[in-house]
Amino acid sequence: MPEHTQAREKRITENLGLVHACASRFRGRGVEYDDLFQAGCIGLVKAADRFEPARGFAFSTYAVPVILGEIRALFRQGGSIRIGRTTRDRARAASACAAQLTERLGRKPTVSELAQALQLSAAETAVLIRAADPVLSLTEAETMREAAVPQEAPETALTDRIALEQAIASLNQRDRQLILLRYRQGLTQTAAAQRLGMTQVQVSRREKQILLRLRRQLED
Helix, strand or coil, X not given: CCHHXXXXXHHHHHCHHHHHHHHHCCCCCCCCHHHHHHHHHHHHHXXXXXXXXXXXXXXXXXXXXXXXXXXXXXXXXXXXCCCCHHHXXXXXXXXXXXXXXXHHHCCXXXXXXXXXXXXXXXXXXXHHHHHCCCCCCCCCHHHHHHHCCCCCCHHHHHHHHHHHHHHXXXXXXXXXXXXXXXXXXXXXXXXXXXXXXXXXXXXXXXXXXXXXXXXXXXXX
């Protein structure tokens, strides 16, 4: 296997926790967790395909926005995931392989077992599993036990931090400076007001508006 392909597979396999962390942020919003996870896996695979190490970014920093983008797109599509013809064809092949493994093992295969048989990553296999429903189901107890990641996993804090950094970066320069002075440097409203040429009251009012915008953006 070429070195770049091995690196891609490693990124996908080692960052499934990011998908779980991102998907967990959208629980209880009317879309099944399995669908959230599948959409996130699609984002992870896309991120692995497009990632350019030479740019100097950590893969997780690049991947999280792509994963979240795929999950948000799922809501815009009314909870349905668009499956391309190529993916459908591969899903049928995965179903056939799963049927063979089920007959041989006497039980349904886990994600890892099916991924190994297909010579794919666990994330790509999860995408095919969901695309092949109802022939296969990612919600099988054994599969979920294998794939589950604690909800308070380190990836959760990472995805939240990356999302917050992106939200702050979307602010105009003055608003961003206000937030950085208040919450990075820990200045009081009075001290921040002096730096910005504003009154303490103006800082207080603007800060509330900015925090409300960031909260809405993060909850979207």
